[in-house]
Amino acid sequence: MSIVVVGSVALDSVKTPFGEVQEVLGGSATYFSVSASFFTDVKLVAVVGEDFPETHIKLLESRSIDLSGLQKRPGKTFRWKGKYGYDLNEAITLDTKLNVFENFTPVIPDSYRNAEYVFLANIDPDLQSKVLKSVEKPKLIALDTMNFWIEGKPNELKKAMANIDILIINDGETREFAKEPNIVRAAQKILKYGPKMIIVKRGEYGAMMFSDNSVFATPAYPLHTINDPTGAGDTFAGGFMGYIASIDRFDEPAIRQGIIFGSVMASFAVEDFSLNRLMRLEKDEIRKRFKEFKKLSHFDDFHETFGI
């Protein structure tokens, strides 16, 4: 099954304690698409400026990503500049130049309209709602957002959220959106806004899933080398949705497996800057790390003889 993703394609300049890159390929839709492309067909909706390098187009095409929905507009491509300290969980934004992204109006090509899976990456919640009107009955819709919209357009966000299946959101944003410090209570509160399920991304601490009748929690894959956490959340979403769409199932076991694949893909992405690690990733490495994930997090039932 194919996935439509709507989000940003950007040129990122990033500095971490382990290196620095200038104007490299980035953006939520980019990370999502490349990650999901290891699992299924991806149809991208985004905008770039006239300065967007042809090599980046070729890179996306090399992953068989459908670019019919990638608009090229007069002006410059969206640029983001940020840095990380040793606490790699939090990015510090140094500069944001929206450029052509400022007036982005997603246009869904006719060939995308019957896609079964839709991912609304972090954009204006009004645009997220608009996109949902342009697609015909997808089986599953997931949405990501950020503190900027939680603070600036909370009502529009709640409106968008009433029409989706899965909210994918990070730890701090979950607490902020619900105005509730306890993550379990925060998730339960947000579930009342409409989504059937919430997946909470916790960076190096893993991920959690909450629905009305179940909870799932996983640690992150313990990494010896993390060079750049940029795009980890969208790469996670790409692995998650990619797997779900590829097997066309979203029952509880499939959701859990999807969360592990999301974690696996994110763990690869952060090993290098930009899309570098994902672009040299082999399918067998993905399968292998999933199995390692199971090995490092599973445990046997207790010995019945224990003294309680």
Added chain:
Amino acid sequence: MSIVVVGSVALDSVKTPFGEVQEVLGGSATYFSVSASFFTDVKLVAVVGEDFPETHIKLLESRSIDLSGLQKRPGKTFRWKGKYGYDLNEAITLDTKLNVFENFTPVIPDSYRNAEYVFLANIDPDLQSKVLKSVEKPKLIALDTMNFWIEGKPNELKKAMANIDILIINDGETREFAKEPNIVRAAQKILKYGPKMIIVKRGEYGAMMFSDNSVFATPAYPLHTINDPTGAGDTFAGGFMGYIASIDRFDEPAIRQGIIFGSVMASFAVEDFSLNRLMRLEKDEIRKRFKEFKKLSHFDDFHETFGI
């Protein structure tokens, strides 16, 4: 098998966003002992002052904890006063009065000397080393410490660490001790100081275990109600060591089960202030939460048909 624990018995005054208590029973050896007592025999070594309430002695006796090693000294009992904000992961110490604990010299009663399991709770590393000379060949020794000793007596701590099996330490302290922000590298560095295994406590984010040839990671039990995190780490250690000692096994599967029991016990402890929740805990609740832990963190292998 029985466990000797050496640590503090204290009177705590604690304020959290959810309530406040004055001069309630606390201390590392207390939390550890009560937690471990659900699994096996516990022999406590600590000191209290003349003002230590008889009701607290009775409480510890009601859990069948051996108090032969509990000294009563002229003066007042150790007091700790602290508070927590909404981020319950970090305590703010408001006041510490060591009182009789200032000149604490652990004396190991003869009846304790052949204990098979030893837990050195967070005390002066010189005292930790001294205790190890008073016990006859235990099968397994675990040690906890804190930033105060990491900063003040790093060499003495490394010396104590050369003679133990398991270091149980929190997340931030692991990074601080190793002077390394990446938790995997930090743990690998500390393993070189001597311990065969490191268990990293991460509060609401769970726990990890590192040894030379394996890694285990678990999330924490997702709690709807957390009233007071005081003692969670020692309660964790008590559940872990208690289980290990009760089945008298510390192979990899047993260690993993022990970490889950530690997490289970800590999850109960934080639901109420002081030892309140542990004192009304039933053995069946422990077994039940262990099984829930498995249900919330395990996942099936992926569908081989997925599109990679």
